[in-house]
Amino acid sequence: MSGSTHRDFLSGPLTVHAKETLVVGEGVTLFASRKASAYQNSASSASCGTLSSKEGGCNAFITVSGANAGIMGERGSSGQGSIDGRGDESMLGTSTSWWTLAKEAQTAGDNQQSPRLIQVNSSNSFTAYDINLLNSPMFHLYYSNGTGLTVWGVRIETPATARNTDGIDIAGTTDATVYDSYIEDGDDGIAIKAGSAATSNVTISDSHFYGTHGISIGSETNSGVSNVLVENNTVDGEDSAGNVSGSDNGLRIKSDASRGGSVHNVEYLNNCLTHMKAPLVFDTRYSSSSGSDIPNFTAITVEGVVSVNSLSGAKNDLVGYSSTYPLGLYLSHVKLDATGSTAEYAKVYQYDSNLTASGTGVSVSALSSAAGSYPTCSFPSVPSVTAATASAASTTATTSATTSATAKAAAAAAASADTLTVGPSGSGASYTSVQAAVNAVPANSSSTYTIKIAAGTYHEQVTVPADKPNVEFLGATGNPANVVISDDIASGTAKSGGGTYGTEGSATVTVDAANFTAKYVTFKNSFSPVKHPSITAKQAVALNADGDRQTYVDDVFYGHQDTLLGWGSSSNTTLRNYFYDSTIEGDVDFIFGDNAMVFDHSTIDILDDGFSNEGAITAAATYSANSYGILVTNSTVTTSNTTTSWWLGRPWEPASGMVPQVVFRNTSLPSAINPSTPWTDMGSATWQSARFDQYDDSGAAASAGPQLSSSTAASYTAQKYLAGTDGWDPVL
Structure with missing residues (x-):
């Protein structure tokens, strides 16, 4: 008592x-x-x-x-x-x-x-x-x-x-x-x-x-x-x-x-x-x-x-x-x-x-009949546990004890109380574009700013600059299908001031900031070569993840060629991006870049809509000095494509000193993945010279490529890819 x-x-x-x-x-x-x-x-x-x-x-x-x-x-x-x-x-x-x-x-x-x-x-x-x-x-x-x-x-x-x-x-x-x-x-x-x-x-x-x-x-x-x-x-x-x-x-x-x-x-x-x-x-x-x-x-x-x-x-x-x-x-x-x-x-x-x-x-x-009916559903919040916080008057040795999980959640909420709302005109939201809300975030703030985005499709290019860390995009409905940020720019699209956008510039959303989080959002590049037959540079990025310690949960990334780019690493630094319970769609090199990127419990969907009838899922550009590139773990690769002209990846070497690194482990592979050679070359860069491996996958191509041993596989987990020198561990 x-x-x-x-x-x-x-x-x-x-x-x-x-x-x-x-x-x-x-x-x-x-x-x-x-x-x-x-x-x-x-x-x-x-x-x-x-x-x-x-x-x-x-x-x-x-x-x-x-x-x-x-x-x-x-x-x-x-x-x-x-x-x-x-x-x-x-x-x-x-x-x-x-x-x-x-x-x-x-x-x-x-x-x-x-x-x-x-x-x-x-x-x-x-x-x-x-x-x-x-x-x-x-x-x-x-x-x-x-x-x-x-x-x-x-x-x-x-x-x-x-x-x-x-x-x-x-x-x-x-x-x-x-x-x-x-x-x-x-x-x-x-x-x-x-x-x-x-x-x-x-x-x-x-x-x-x-x-x-x-x-x-x-x-x-x-x-x-x-x-x-x-x-x-x-x-x-x-x-x-x-x-x-x-x-x-x-x-x-x-x-x-x-x-x-x-x-x-x-x-x-x-x-x-x-x-x-x-x-x-x-x-x-x-x-x-x-x-x-x-x-x-x-x-x-x-x-x-x-x-x-x-x-x-x-x-x-x-x-x-x-x-x-x-x-x-x-x-x-x-x-x-x-x-x-x-x-x-x-x-x-x-x-x-x-x-x-x-x-x-x-x-x-x-059955011709059955008892019962649909329940009427409401979901109560977790009750406050006020009893778990230590008394302010208590100065005994127990004052170092932890407070309750609820007290911690409340403290976290207080620290991130800055919420900006985005919604269609007339919705009552503070902003009608995502970029306007990003612009309103103070530069170099240590607070977390949540940008809560109402249901709708927002046709715009968005950039979160490097001087605005700790930003969260939160789809208000909890379903990424309802909250879409979309544009239709390709690498070869002409700019009004002359020249073209280039691959990085085509991105619908570019995140240069560290400690960024997105939940329940669709990032979409809807560029269609059918509508733009004169554009031959078809790379069209949905997301350019160009910052460290970025986390994406239950998001959708849609494009064709070059859907998701993780970019900005060097031979001296590795930027880290974590994707959990997300869907990545595309058909040519649609996960690519030089960052350490982990796709965990996610779905990778090879499209079958006429854009291409063959291609590679990944195009890693890992520097040889960096141990980790792209990891796909506990995930599923899907496609309705019936050909077997698809590969897990090919080595991209846009700069010297690169030896691309990719691992698929504990992942279900469809029959469309080439069952004899699941990896392929890119130009003069051969897949055999890259660091490509598999471990404990399922499907016809599960054992066709190089395999990690059980002992070596312990060094190729989500935690290992993301830890860096600061011990970052966002793994869910």
Whole structure:
């Protein structure tokens, strides 16, 4: 409980025993120690706070052991009690936070040895009620091998960018309820598992999720999951700070043959989804792992679901394991704004549903009637957690503790409160052109200026000069198809003062500034050689990214030849550009330049509209002194073109001292990519002399070119490409 002024408490690991309840008073925060050795699991050879190939190096901050126990908070005008894991703060004696350790583990392919916030082991009749769980180093609440779990009024707030921070894990459990809770974290919002024991009779109801990987069942379903009700929930793919989930799913069941089993009788009733990349995911081949534990998803019912503001390229996954173990799916009153799907071995029965499904072993049957209706959707914001901030009167050693994720988001919002609005004439916006808003940003400001752009097409060339850093373009609708900046200038287009624009000058948008961000915007160069047959220099750039530390999230880049240019590096400096969950369209050298450019979880679409019937996706111009050029990772290359005269890239050497560098890894390649030689030459520069590689791609051309070894691949990740000398890590 709080004293007259003291509301902050600092502790090492705690144990809650049978018939005990830990109560955190109104406005009180219990902070976890940052001393890694305090959590050391004596039974493990792995050291807590390090990376290891093994797991289990750390005990949890709070371990619950025994029946009839609980963790609760008091709720009042000062908020409700909070437990803060301080995952964002450096471990004592280091400069590394728990969350940084998780990212390092991802890069290295190891396991991070980090403590869970609350671990509940074989504790029947456990209750978590009216408590804030904040900034966990790893999972927030993990309940295993018990009967009778109640989670009610719990608020979990950790950014979507904090890796492996599941909200609530329910494993080997019977009779579990999660109700009236708000969950924001960097992994699954809910993860229902059945590894060593079956899980059944689970209800997830009237709760709200932000920036998570979705409401999930799996991956471990070995022992069977049955009788699950997911009802009256909302799932938002963005967290309260605008971060997009790294695995942006809504309702998901996932497993594979190494850990699969029966998932039966799951009902999704009246759920609302927004900002989704994958609204519905039922995937028995979640990974390529092999084994004899076959996933079998049957009697899966989706009754009443609506998705809005889905991200560009969004689709659904309906993947059964085989004709013997097909996905059994019943759909009624399903209204999705992303209706396409990847489907295989699925028996789909539907009524009043706009989801489309076709593929090997897929059958779709119409139902004559079905219960339910469409839900009426509204998406509440994340509640304020006022209890997590340290008291100003507290001057004890705990004053260095972290504030809550919400307090940090509020501070970030205050620091970036300068918002300029752009919209069509009569819309009430401050500016009717994007360039006018850019011109209004003060030069050399350290504040972030957000230019919020209303729906519409803005026909103009836009330049963000180098003396205007920290600018954000934000599409107001959350859908890049609605917010378009477009022009139709080519390299050979004549200028009014004489001469032509040239390749760089053709760009619809040029960003020379550092620390630039764009979300939900389409950058378009609509130049058409059919309309301008006299112009032979057809390069027409949609975006010229000519500055360092630029981030593009859920954007679309449209053009034909030379769509997206990353330019401005030298043999002494490398500019860095990060593209996440975006779509890049074109047909000739449409990703090119000398910058370090990463395309992560994105779609690269080779156009088939008569402009060209062959071409290369990339044309890197990397300096030999620079280790990194272009990386395409965890992405998909698509095309409707049926020829095989397309290549992953060709080497562009416009200056001396260049040895172009490109890697495609973990990326799906279409049959149009030349299956025998996926790379090609450019003039006298041969592809064999360039630094072109692949790793773990799929498709006919996956293994045709040079391949990275597993050990070498660890040096060619998004984090490595973007780190530079300042450790920049925007990776989502």
